[in-house]
Amino acid sequence: MLDCRDEVLFYTKQLMNIESIVNTNGEKEIAQVLYSMVASLPYFVENPNNVVISQTSDDELERYNVLAFVKGTKTHSNKTVLLMGHVDTVGIDDFNQLSDIACNPDELIQALRSEELPPSLRAHVDSEDWMFGRGSLDMKSGVASHLYLLKYYSEHPEELDGNLVFLAECDEEDSSHGILSALKELKAWREEHGFHYVAAINADFVAPRHEGDESRYIYKGTVGKLLPSFFITGAETHVGAAFEGLDPNLIAAELTRQIDYNPDLCNEALGEITIPPVSLKQMDLKPTYTVQTALSAYVYYNFFIHSWTPKDVLDKLSHQAEIAFGNALDLFENRYRTFCQLSGEPFKEIPWKPRVLTYADMEAGLVEEFGTEYLEHMKEHKEQLLLDHSLDVRMFAARVVEEAWKWMTDKSPAIILFYSSLYSPRVELSGNTLDERNLVEALDEAVAAIQPSYDKPIVVRNFFPYISDMSFIAISDDEVALDAAAKNNPSWGSKFFVNYQDVQDLNVPVINLGPYGLDAHKKYERMELKYSTEIVPNLTNLVIKNVLRKE
CATH class of the missing domain: 3.40.630.10 (Zn peptidases)
Incomplete structure (x- = not known):
């Protein structure tokens, strides 16, 4: 030894x-x-x-x-x-008044010995076995x-x-x-x-x-880690006529209820299982207060994988999004019916159906419909977004999808599924x-x-x-898997790019x-x-x- x-x-x-x-x-x-x-x-x-x-x-x-x-x-x-x-390392804000000595183990241990601590932690602080x-x-x-x-x-x-x-x-x-x-x-x-x-x-x-x-x-x-992200559009309305529109936050809430902690989304391989996904952000994209409902919402989730590929995850989450969208519309309809019974207002059939698209599919459709006009516009838009240093890669991706959505001919409520950050294979x-x-x-x-x-x-x-x-x-994915991660990331090639070929070359x-x-x-x-x-x-x-x- x-x-x-x-x-x-x-x-x-x-x-x-x-x-x-x-x-x-x-x-x-x-x-x-x-x-x-x-x-x-x-x-x-x-x-x-x-x-x-x-x-x-x-x-x-x-x-x-x-x-x-x-x-x-x-x-x-x-x-x-x-x-x-x-x-x-990560930051030191959580050390509060001890931040000045967070990186000095000798001084920190002395300070911790004067704090009120749980018994198990106290035992470690008082021993000579821990730094x-x-x-x-x-x-x-x-x-x-x-x-x-x-x-x-x-x-x-x-x-x-x-x-x-x-x-x-x-x-x-x-x-x-x-x-x-x-x-x-x-x-x-x-x-x-x-x-x-x-x-x-x-x-x-x-x-x-x-x-x-x-x-x-x-x-x-x-x-492996992915950050599947969802841009969710609704149908805007005045809050005084709430049932004339569809709040995207309702869909987002149902999506999180469907995905968060869902054991069906744990990936087993070699006898080991991943932690299920959990949300890391949920918000609408309304810039200021108005009495209109939001036009869109944004949510993303941590997602661990052992054997699934980025394409597998897109397929599984598209299915989960369909379920969540259907649940949201069922809830909306049931509450609308109850409201009409209470108020005496006539009930009208809701016009929306579950609609889920991947970013790659949406992009392909827009290119087919608008060609170079769309591509040149989005290139310029991304260049403008790059000037805004307040946008991290995740919000950058959301803003790209938001802009692409404006080109959609059919603007009925939808969920757009994409990846908004680095894929760690x-x-x-x-x-x-x-x-x-x-x-x-x-x-x-x-x-x-x-x-x-x-x-x-x-x-x-x-x-x-x-x-x-x-x-x-090292890398265990093939080209098809990596391609799915790239084509479904709106930031790819602009805000960030990973040369996975370098990883494959080293392996x-x-x-x-x-x-x-x-x-x-x-x-x-x-x-x-x-x-x-x-x-x-x-x-x-x-x-x-x-x-x-x-x-």
């Missing part, structure tokens, strides 16, 4: 002390500090071209990745293991573990059967500009140095899956390739070797349950082996020291050794 605790802890604190909140200058600062730390190691002083600080591309912000590699001398193998992790603070768990301790191993092998290249690449990327917590930009360097190094990337090890955090769960998890592959480590089989065997061997020296169960599962940059190292089998703790993204974020600073580096090291020596 490597005696690594003190060094990993030292690196963790150094990284934590830099407030590197995503989309702030802190991302730039931590990259510069990390680059200096690596570049000052003797191996990299002698081999300065083996470490780079690289600015992200197609990014509105100035921020950087740090990449470095050590070439092993034990054998002349081109096999290469990639160690990856992100250096950005608190922003980034302690997600995921600077994971990066510190990788940094330790990079340093170790830079000092002992004679122990390395192949090559080791270290990647510390920015912007994992928002739009993955870091990893998507780093793919270019990784591919360039492959060509320049002949690297054969046989495995990637991500070091994002792991946590209990339920109360009382003592297992420390390692994940093969990762969940699912990764399934199925053992279809030799590299995948070797990585799985190397992991199983490492766990078997380490488990006797650790008193908590180390459990291997198939899908990392959170969003991570693992989605952009490295990937696992997640990272620190253990609780309350990531919360005020009491904390990392358990023994597993995170002792077991994780040693497990990672064994996976590296095992996978590099396999034929």
Whole structure:
């Protein structure tokens, strides 16, 4: 076993002390500090071209990745293991009066000891087994573990059967500009140095899956994430004549009732099941107060997948939207009938039917009807929207659909289904390739070797349950699936673009082996020291050794 605790802890604190909140200058600062730390190691002083600080591309912000590699001398193998992790964090507003010390674990723990805390949290604060603070768990301790191993092998290249690449990327917590930009360097190094990337090890955090769960998890592959979004149009009316129109908010409410927490929308694969979708935004698009009902509403949902494709999700949600629309019209009609009975007003048959379109189908119809006139108008409209920096990619997409809707000849109430954000692809480590089989065997061997020296169960599962940059190292989707994600995203090619071909070109089998703790993204974020600073580096090291020596 490597005696690594003190060094990993030292690196963790150094990284934590830099407030590197995503989309702030802190991302730039931590990259510069990390680059200096690596570049000052003797191996990299002698081999300065083996470490780079690289600015992200197609990014509105100035921020950087740090990449470095050590070439092993034990054998002349081109096999290469990639160690990856992100250096950005979420914000610190939830720390309230402790925000000034949120990134200083030593001061923070002293402050927390004077707070009123629940017994379970008090036990962790008072023990010497936990480190608190922003980034302690997600995921600077994971990066510190990788940094330790990079340093170790830079000092002992004679122990390395192949090559080791270290990647510390920015912007994992928002739009993955870091990893998507780093793919270019990784591919360039492959060509320049002949690297054969046989495995990637991500070091994002792991946590209990339920109360009382003592297992420390390692994940093969990762969940995929989509953001299915719905632009909903109604029939505007004065509130004094409410039943003469159709409120799109009613349809939106029924849509959320149909989709939120719906177990039918959980995706099972390899015996594991995703969390069901849940809404992340629901609003109408009425700009100011008037006594007219809204013209349109907008809602989007988080959606996790294990084996479904973006096309599968569109098909399933189109069906759910049809059901929700029908439910909304039934409710409207029933209440309208009751109102007419109470008021004595005559009942008139409602004129609307459920109507659900995907954005790609709507766009194809408009192109067929209006041709280049429509395309040129939408191109100009998107260019104007790009000037409004208050629009994130999700609202940008909604405004594009809103403008396209104006061209529709049939403006009867409808639901338009589309994707409004980045698709983080699912990764399934199925053992279809030799590299995948070797990585799985190397992991199983490492766990078997380490488990006797650790008193908590180390459990291997198939899908990392959170969003991570693992989605952009390997890919399990085919062209049809990726095409559905692109064609149904109104922002594609303007507000954002992902070159999934880069991911397919690299396509490295990937696992997640990272620190253990609780309350990531919360005020009491904390990392358990023994597993995170002792077991994780040693497990990672064994996976590296095992996978590099396999034929």
